[in-house]
Amino acid sequence: MSDRAHARKPLLDQELTERIASLRVRASHAVEGIRSGLHKSPHRGASVIFAEHRDYRPGDDLRMLDWRAYARNDRYTIKHFEQETHLRAHLMLDLSASMGFDGGKPATHKAGFAATMLAAFGWLLLGQGDAVGAFAFDSDLRKALAPRNRPDHLDALLSVLALPTAERGRDAQPAKLAHSLTALGERVGRRGLVILASDLLDTDPDALAPLSRMAALGHDVMVLHIMHPYELEFPFKQGLCFEDAESPATVEADADVVRRAYLAELDTFLSHAKQRCLAAGARYVLARTDSKVESIIANVLLPARRAGWG
Amino acid sequence: MGLEAPLALLGLLGVLLPLILHRMKKRELPRVVLPTFALLTRALARSRQRQAFTDIWLLVLRIALIAVAALALAVPFLTKQLTFGDGQLANVVIVIDDSLSMARVDGGTSLIEQARTRALDVVRALPEGSELAVVLAGKPARVLVPLARDLGSAQRTLREAELPAVRSNDMTEALELALRQQHRGLVTPQRMLVLSDFARHAAFESKTLPDTVVASFERIGSPPAKPNLFIAQAQASVDPARPTETSIAVELRATFGAQAPERVDARVEVELQGKVAHTQAVTIERAGAEATLRVPTPLPSQTLEARVRIVADDALAEDNEMSVVLGHADALQLLLVNGDPHPSSRADELFYASRALALLSENQLAMRVQTVDPMSFEHARLEDSDVIVLANVAAPGPGAAERLVEFVQAGGGLIVAAGTRIDSALYNARLSALLPGHIRGSAGCRDLQLKAAADNNFLPEGMVGLREARSQQRLLVDLFPDATTLLQFEDDAPALASRAAGDGRTLLLSASLDADYSDLPLRPGYLPLLAAMIREAAGATAAARGRIAPGDSVTLPAPKPGHLVEVRGPNGKAWRYTAPGQRDVIRFAATDALGMFEVRTGREGDSAEPRLRATFVVDPPREESDLSAGPVPQQAANQEGGSAATPVSVHASLSPWLWLIVFCLVALEGVLRARKRWGERLSH
Numbered sequence: 002m003s004d005r006a007h008a009r010k011p012l013l014d015q016e017l018t019e020r021i022a023s024l025r026v027r028a029s030h031a032v033e034g035i036r037s038g039l040h041k042s043p044h045r046g047a048s049v050i051f052a053e054h055r056d057y058r059p060g061d062d063l064r065m066l067d068w069r070a071y072a073r074n075d076r077y078t079i080k081h082f083e084q085e086t087h088l089r090a091h092l093m094l095d096l097s098a099s100m101g102f103d104g105g106k107p108a109t110h111k112a113g114f115a116a117t118m119l120a121a122f123g124w125l126l127l128g129q130g131d132a133v134g135a136f137a138f139d140s141d142l143r144k145a146l147a148p149r150n151r152p153d154h155l156d157a158l159l160s161v162l163a164l165p166t167a168e169r170g171r172d173a174q175p176a177k178l179a180h181s182l183t184a185l186g187e188r189v190g191r192r193g194l195v196i197l198a199s200d201l202l203d204t205d206p207d208a209l210a211p212l213s214r215m216a217a218l219g220h221d222v223m224v225l226h227i228m229h230p231y232e233l234e235f236p237f238k239q240g241l242c243f244e245d246a247e248s249p250a251t252v253e254a255d256a257d258v259v260r261r262a263y264l265a266e267l268d269t270f271l272s273h274a275k276q277r278c279l280a281a282g283a284r285y286v287l288a289r290t291d292s293k294v295e296s297i298i299a300n301v302l303l304p305a306r307r308a309g310w311g
Numbered sequence: 312m313g314l315e316a317p318l319a320l321l322g323l324l325g326v327l328l329p330l331i332l333h334r335m336k337k338r339e340l341p342r343v344v345l346p347t348f349a350l351l352t353r354a355l356a357r358s359r360q361r362q363a364f365t366d367i368w369l370l371v372l373r374i375a376l377i378a379v380a381a382l383a384l385a386v387p388f389l390t391k392q393l394t395f396g397d398g399q400l401a402n403v404v405i406v407i408d409d410s411l412s413m414a415r416v417d418g419g420t421s422l423i424e425q426a427r428t429r430a431l432d433v434v435r436a437l438p439e440g441s442e443l444a445v446v447l448a449g450k451p452a453r454v455l456v457p458l459a460r461d462l463g464s465a466q467r468t469l470r471e472a473e474l475p476a477v478r479s480n481d482m483t484e485a486l487e488l489a490l491r492q493q494h495r496g497l498v499t500p501q502r503m504l505v506l507s508d509f510a511r512h513a514a515f516e517s518k519t520l521p522d523t524v525v526a527s528f529e530r531i532g533s534p535p536a537k538p539n540l541f542i543a544q545a546q547a548s549v550d551p552a553r554p555t556e557t558s559i560a561v562e563l564r565a566t567f568g569a570q571a572p573e574r575v576d577a578r579v580e581v582e583l584q585g586k587v588a589h590t591q592a593v594t595i596e597r598a599g600a601e602a603t604l605r606v607p608t609p610l611p612s613q614t615l616e617a618r619v620r621i622v623a624d625d626a627l628a629e630d631n632e633m634s635v636v637l638g639h640a641d642a643l644q645l646l647l648v649n650g651d652p653h654p655s656s657r658a659d660e661l662f663y664a665s666r667a668l669a670l671l672s673e674n675q676l677a678m679r680v681q682t683v684d685p686m687s688f689e690h691a692r693l694e695d696s697d698v699i700v701l702a703n704v705a706a707p708g709p710g711a712a713e714r715l716v717e718f719v720q721a722g723g724g725l726i727v728a729a730g731t732r733i734d735s736a737l738y739n740a741r742l743s744a745l746l747p748g749h750i751r752g753s754a755g756c757r758d759l760q761l762k763a764a765a766d767n768n769f770l771p772e773g774m775v776g777l778r779e780a781r782s783q784q785r786l787l788v789d790l791f792p793d794a795t796t797l798l799q800f801e802d803d804a805p806a807l808a809s810r811a812a813g814d815g816r817t818l819l820l821s822a823s824l825d826a827d828y829s830d831l832p833l834r835p836g837y838l839p840l841l842a843a844m845i846r847e848a849a850g851a852t853a854a855a856r857g858r859i860a861p862g863d864s865v866t867l868p869a870p871k872p873g874h875l876v877e878v879r880g881p882n883g884k885a886w887r888y889t890a891p892g893q894r895d896v897i898r899f900a901a902t903d904a905l906g907m908f909e910v911r912t913g914r915e916g917d918s919a920e921p922r923l924r925a926t927f928v929v930d931p932p933r934e935e936s937d938l939s940a941g942p943v944p945q946q947a948a949n950q951e952g953g954s955a956a957t958p959v960s961v962h963a964s965l966s967p968w969l970w971l972i973v974f975c976l977v978a979l980e981g982v983l984r985a986r987k988r989w990g991e992r993l994s995h
Contacts, residue, residue, distance in 0.1 A: 099346035111346070204349055232347045242340040245348035252348070253340055254355050258987075262354035263347075270350055 012120040012159050020295040021121055022128075054078050088131035089148045091189045092119040094162055095178075095199030095227075097139040098247040103290075104231040114290040115198035115227045116162040121294055122196055123158045135161040136188070138181040145188065178203040182211035192219035198288075200227050201274050202247075209277045216282030223284045223301070226274060230291045235263050315386035315964075322381030329373040369983050376976040383969035390963075395433040395504065402442040402496035404458070404489040405430045408507030408531075409449040410480035411861070411935035414629045415508070417532035423476040426506040426531045427469065433504060434466050444492040445469055448485035448507065449478030450862055450932075458492045475903045477629065477861040479932035482507065482515035490524065506531050511941040512934045526944075534940040535626035538567045538575050540595055541936035542633040545619045549608050557608040557637055561619055564599045566937050568626075573597060577623035581606055583615060583637075590622075609638035616881075616907040616926075626938050630931040634881065634907045643849055646696040647682040650704035650732050651825075660703045660730065663832035664824045667841045678845075693718040698848045702824045703730025706737030719745050720813025724848025729753065729786040730823045745817040747794035747810035751787040753828075758783065761806050761831075764796040769807075769843060776836025782806075782829035786821040797847070809847060814871070818848050858928045864900040865927060867910060874914055877921050881906025881929075889915055902929050 057066060057077030067080035096112055103110035123133045127150060134148035135158050146161045178199065189195060195215055201208065201224075209224075216222050231237075237256035244251050271287065278285035288297050314320070345351055395403075407430060413423040420428075434443060443465050444458035455472055456465045486505070493501050503526040507513050520526055544562040561579055573596060580590035581604040589604045609615045620632040645668070651660035661682060668680050683691055685704050689711045693699065699718070701707065704727075707715055719725050725745060727738070735750035743749075758781035763769065777798070788805050790796065797818070798807035806821050822828045824841075831837055850868050859865060870876045870888060876897065878886045882904050888897050902908070907928050913921030 102344060102346045200346060202346055202349070229346070232345070237343060240340050242342045243345045243348060243351055244342055246344050246346040247348075250348065250352075251342070252352055252355060254351065259351065259354050262357045263351055266350040266354045267347065270347075 012117050012163050013124055017117075017121060017295060018124060021125060021298055054080055088126060089189075089191065089193030090122070090126045090131055090133045091148065091185070091193060091195045092123055092133065092135040092158070092162070093182075093185055093195065093197040093199075094119055094135065094137045095139070095181075095197070096137050096143060097200075097202070099200055099202045100227065102229055102232075102246055104229055106291075109229055109290040111200060111227050111229050111290055114288070114294070115225065117294050118225055118227075118288060118297065119196060119198050120159055120162050121298055123162075124155060125298075126194075127152070127155050127158070131194075133158055134189075136185050137161060138185065140177040141181060142184050148193070177205070178208035179205050179210060182209075182215075186211045186215050186218075189215065189220060193221070195220045195222045196225065197222070197283075198225040198227055200232075209274075209281060212278065212283050213281040222282065223286065224278045225297075226271075226278075226285060226287045228271075228287060228289060230289055233267065233289065235260050235267070312387060312389050315388060317385055319381060319384035319386070322384055323378055325377040325381060326374045328377065329370055333370055369980065369987070372976055372980045372983065376973060376980065379969055379976060380973050383966050383973060387965045387969070388963060389965060395436045400438055400440050400498050402458075402493055402498040402501040403433070403437060404444045404446060404493045404501075404503045405433060406446045406448055406482075406485050406489050406503065406505040406507075407455070407474070408480060408482065408485075408505075408513060409447045409474045409476050409478065410513070411477050411629055411931055412480070412508050412510045412512070412627065412938055413531070414476040415532065415535060415627045415938065417535075421476065422508050422532040423474050427472075427474060429506055429529065429531065430469055430504075431466060434462055434469065437462060440498070442496040442498045444489070444496075446485050446489045446492065447474070448480060448482050448505075448513075449476070450481035450484070450860070452481045452485035452488045454488060454492060458495050473903075477903055477905055477929075477931065479860060479862075479935055480507075480513045482513055486515060486520055490520070493524075500525060503527070504529065505944075508532055508938070509941050509943050510935075510937060511939045512937050514941055515944075528944045530940075530943050535568055535938050537624065537626045538565050539626040539630070539936055539938045540565045540575060540577055540621045540623050541627070541630040541931070541933070542619060542621060543599065543933060545633045545635045547606075547617065547635045547637050550605075555608050556605050559604045559606065559617060559619060559635055561602045561604060562599065563593060563595050563602065563621065564933075564936065565595045565597070565625075566939055567597060568939070575623060575625070577621050577625075579604065579619065579621050581635075582618040582620065583607075588617070606637065613638045618906070627936065629905065630933075630936045632905065633930060634905070634928045636907060636926050636928060643678045643698065643845065644696045645678050645680045645845065646688075646691065646693070646699045647680060648688045648699065648701050648704050649682055649684055650702055650730060652684055658825075660823075660825050662825060663837065664700075664702065664841065667832075667838045670838060671842050671845075693723065696723065698724040698726065698845055700726040700728065700824075702728045703732050703827075705732045706734045706741060709741060712741035715742065716744050716812070719815035719817055722814035722850070724815055724845075724850065725817040726820065726844055726848050727817065728820045728822075728824045729828060730825070731827055733786065735786070742817075745810065745812050746791075747808035747817060747819050748788040748790035748805065750819075751789060753784055754787050755784050756782055756800070756802075759785070759800040759802060761836075762799050762801055764799050764805075769797040769847070776834050777831070777840060778836075780829055780831040780834045780836065782822055782831070784823075784828040786819070788819060788821060807844070816848060816850065818844055820844065858930050859902060860932055861902055861905065861929050862900075863902055863929075864898045865902065865908075867897040867899050868912075869897055870912065874912060875921065877911045877913070879909040879911065880904050881908065905929050905931050 054067065054070065055078070057079050061079050065079045067078045070076070070078040070080070094112070094115055100112035100115065101110070103113075107113075119135070123135065126133045130150055132148035132150040133154065135144075135146040136142060137144040144161050146157055149157075178201065182197070197212070212222050212224070235256065239257060240253065240255045242251050242253050275285045275287075286297065286301050407423075407426050409423055413421070413426065415422050417425070430445065437443060439462060440460060441462065442458055442460055443456065443462055444454065445456035445465065445468075447453050447455050456468050459465065482505075489503055493503065501524065503520075503524055505526060505528045507528070507530070509528070509530045541564055542561060543564045545559055547557050547559045550556045550558050559581055563577075563579065565575055567573060575595050576592070577595055578590055578592050579602045580587050582588065583606050588606045591602045591604060593600045593602050604619065606617055615637045617635045617637050618632055619635060623631070625631065647661055647664070649659070649661050653659040656662050665680075665682070668678060671678065681696075685707075688704070689708050693714055699715070706712075715725060727746070731753070733750070733753065735752045738746060738750050761777045761780055761782070782800065785800065785804070785806070788808060790805055790808055791810060794808050794810040796805045796808050798805070800806050800821075804821070807818060809816055809818050822831055824832065826832050831840075867876055867878065867888070874889075876888045878899055880901070884904075886899070886901060907926055909923055910925040910927070911921035912924050913919065
C-alpha cells in the first residue's frame with residue numbers, strides 16, 4: 002500500500018479548499034461556547050435573533066426590559082434574544098488496521114480519505130472561527146489535539162490527522178470502537194460538534210453505544226461511514242484467498258459464488274450501522290472513498306442547512 | 312470374473328489427477344486483503360455448504376469417471392454358465408413331451424411345467440438371431456412355435472401356451488416334425504433338445520434321427536417312487552336280473568416301481584351327478600384287480616355320465632378316472648332290414664353285419680340296432696330310425712318306398728346293400744329319387760379288388776384291410792351326375808356310391824353284406840367300412856359317438872341355416888357353431904380334456920336347451936399309465952463338437968455396461984458444472 006505515498010500528499014490542497022470555501026458548518030442544535038459565533042447557544046444573550054417575551058422578575062437585567070411593550074401594555078416585559086456562540090468541534094479519525102485498505106488504488110485509501118474529509122471539515126470550522134480539536138485512535142487513543150480557534154491551529158490539526166496515517170503499518174491495531182469512543186467522550190467536554198470518520202468495522206454490538214452517550218450530553222454527532230468501493234461492490238472474480246485486514250485469518254472462496262451472499266451481508270451491516278447511528282441521535286453519512294470529498298461535504302452541509310446544519 | 316487387459320488397471324492411478332488438481336487449485340489462489348472479512352465469513356457460512364457440496368460431488372464424479380473408464384479399458388468379463396449351447400448362434404428345435412405321463416407331479420411341480428421351465432431357460436440362453444422351433448410330442452405331434460428368429464415371441468408363446476398333458480406319446484412323429492422344422496433354418500449348427508420323462512412307453516425309433524443331428528435328450532423328473540394305479544377299462548351294462556340297476560365292470564391295473572410295494576390297497580368309486588353312488592375297496596396287485604360298481608339305470612330318455620375313479624395316493628392322478636356313458640338317449644337308431652334271413656346263422660344275410668355292429672356299439676359307435684324282415688319293414692315307423700339298411704331286400708313296397716323317400720329327404724340315411732334277391736327294375740322305379748345311380752343288374756366278375764375313389768377321403772385308414780377283398784359278383788350301376796363315388800372296383804366301376812336327397816343321403820353298396828358276392832366280410836376292412844357307411848348315411852350326427860383318444864378330432868354335423876351345434880366339454884367349457892358356410896362338417900379338435908363331451912343341436916335364438924344328439928368320451932391313453940423309466944437315448948454329437956445341453960462357460964464382457972456408466976457420469980458431471988455456472992451467473 003501506499004501509506005508513505007499518501008503521507009506525501011497534502012491533506013488539503015488548494016483546489017479542494019477553493020471548492021468548499023463557500024460552505025459553512027453549523028451545528029444542528031445549540032452548542033456551548035465562550036465566544037460569540039455562528040452557532041446557537043443554549044444561553045440567551047446579545048444577538049439580533051428574538052427568542053421570547055416573559056414577565057420581568059426582580060434581578061433581571063434591566064437592559065433586557067422591552068420598553069416598547071411596557072409602553073403598550075404597561076407591564077414590565079423582558080425580551081430574550083438567542084445568543085450565538087462559537088463551536089467546539091472534535092474530529093475523530095479511526096486509524097484501525099481496516100482503515101489502511103486502499104484496494105491497490107492509493108487515491109481510495111480509507112484512512113487517507115477519512116483524514117482528508119476531517120481536514121476539510123476542520124478547515125471550514127476554523128475558517129468560521131470555531132474551535133477544532135482532533136483525535137486519532139485505533140484500539141486506543143493515539144493522538145489528541147485540544148480544540149483551538151487560532152488561525153495557526155490548522156497546521157497542528159493537519160499534523161494530527163496526517164501523522165498517524167503516515168505511521169500506520171505494523172503498529173495498526175484492530176478497532177475497538179466502544180473502548181475508543183468512550184475514552185474520547187470523556188475528553189470532549191461541554192456540548193459541541195463531534196465528527197467521527199470510521200468504517201465501523203467492529204463486531205462488538207455495543208461499538209456505537211458511546212455515540213448515544215455523547216448525544217445525550219448534547220453533542221451534535223456526525224458519523225462519516227468510510228467504505229471502500231471494493232467493500233461495497235465486491236468486484237472480485239473466481240477463487241481467491243481473502244485475508245482479514247485486522248487479523249491473520251484467511252479464507253478461500255469463489256468470489257463469483259459468494260458475491261450474492263456477501264452483498265446481502267453488507268446490506269445488512271450498512272442498514273444496522275445507519276439504524277444504530279440514527280438511534281443514537283447521530284447523523285449518518287456513507288462516504289465512498291472513490292467519491293469527491295467536496296461533493297460529500299456539500300451533500301452533507303447543504304441539506305443540513307435546511308435541517309439546521311450549515 | 313476376470314480381466315482381458317489387466318494392465319489397463321494402471322489407469323486407476325489417474326484418479327489421483329483430480330485430487331492433485333483440486334489441491335493445486337487451492338494452493339495457487341491469489342491473496343486479497345478484505346477489511347469486511349467478517350461479512351465475508353458470514354456470507355461463506357451461508358453459501359459454502361452448497362458450494363462445497365457441488366465441489367465435492369464434482370470431485371467424486373471425476374474420480375469415479377476415471378476409475379470406471381480405467382476399469383472399462385481393462386475389459387472385465389463375467390464367466391457365465393450357459394444352460395444350453397455355447398452362446399453362439401444356433402438353430403435349435405425343442406421337443407417337449409406333453410403326453411399324459413408328463414402330468415405327473417414331481418417335487419411339487421408337474422413334469423410338463425418343469426419341461427416348460429427348462430425350455431424357457433434354453434430360449435433365454437440363446438443369443439439373438441438364433442433360430443428356434445418348439446414341437447409338442449403328444450399325439451398327434453404338432454408345432455407349437457414354428458421355426459423363427461423372434462425369440463421374444465417364442466418365449467411368450469411358450470410361456471402362455473396351454474399344455475394340458477393328456478395325450479398319448481408320439482415321439483417318433485415329433486422328431487420327424489422337428490427335423491422338418493430344423494431343415495427350414497439357415498443357421499448352423501443345428502441342435503435338438505428333447506425334454507421328456509422317457510417313460511418306457513416314450514420310446515421312439517432310433518433311426519428317426521440321422522447321425523448328423525446333434526440331439527440332446529433330457530429326462531424331466533425322477534422316476535416315480537409310488538406305484539401308479541389306473542383304470543384299464545370300465546364298461547356299463549344293465550343288470551339282466553335287475554333292469555333298474557346298471558353294473559359297471561371296472562378293470563384296474565397298477566405299475567410298480569423298483570422300490571414300490573407289490574400290492575396297493577385302494578378304493579374305487581363311481582360318481583353320478585356329483586354324488587358318489589357306490590364305492591368299493593380293492594387290493595391291486597401286479598396282475599391287476601377287478602371291481603363291479605352298481606348305479607341306478609337311467610331312464611331310456613336319459614344319458615348320464617358316470618365317473619369311475621380310483622381313490623389312492625399314487626404317482627399319476629390323471630389316469631385314475633374314467634367316464635362311462637349310461638343310457639342310450641343319444642345312441643344311433645339303426646334299422647336293419649334282412650332281405651335274406653336264414654335259420655343257419657352263417658347263411659343269414661346279416662350274420663357278419665350283426666357281429667360287426669355289436670363290436671362297433673361297444674367300442675366306437677353307440678347304436679341301438681333293430682332288425683326286421685321285409686314284411687315287417689312295410690309297416691315299420693321309419694321316424695324312429697336314423698339309418699335304415701336294406702340288406703339284400705328285393706325291393707320295398709310302393710308304400711314303404713314312398714315313406715323311404717320322405718324319410719331320407721327329412722334327414723335320414725339309407726344304405727342299400729347288394730345281394731342275390733335285388734330286383735333292380737323295382738328299385739329303379741321306386742327309389743330313383745334316392746339311389747345314386749341306375750342299377751343295371753348284377754354280374755359276375757373275377758376277383759376284383761376294391762380301391763379308394765379318386766379325390767375322396769372316405770376310409771383314409773380302412774383301405775388297408777379292404778384291398779385284400781376279392782369280389783366275384785357285383786351290382787352294375789350307372790351313376791347319376793349328382794352322385795359321389797366313395798369306393799371303386801379296380802376296373803373303376805363304382806363299389807360304393809352316395810347321393811344326397813333333401814337333408815338325407817343314400818348309399819348304394821355294390822357288394823353284399825354277407826359272403827355271397829365277395830369275401831369282404833372276412834377281411835379286416837369290413838368293420839371300418841361298415842362304421843364308415845353308417846356314419847356317412849347318418850350324416851355327421853353319428854360321427855361324434857363312442858370313445859376317442861385325447862387329441863383326436865371328431866367330425867360333427869355342420870348346422871343347417873338357423874340352427875346351431877354346441878359341444879360341451881367335461882370341464883364345463885362349451886363351443887358353439889353356427890353359420891356353416893360351405894362346410895358340410897365341422898372338425899372338432901379341442902379334445903384335450905378327459906371325460907364326456909356332449910354334442911347338442913338346436914335352433915339359433917331358441918331359448919330351449921339344445922337337444923342332446925350325441926356324446927363321446929375322451930379316455931386317458933392307457934399306455935401312458937406305465938411310468939416305468941425307460942432308457943434315455945444317448946446324446947449324439949457331430950464334428951462341431953460337444954453336446955448342446957452340456958453346460959458351457961462363456962465370457963460375458965462388462966465393458967459395454969461400464970462405458971455406459973462412463974457416459975452417464977460424463978453427462979452428470981456436465982449437469983453439475985452447468986448448475987454451478989448457472990449459480991455463479993445468478994450471483995453476478
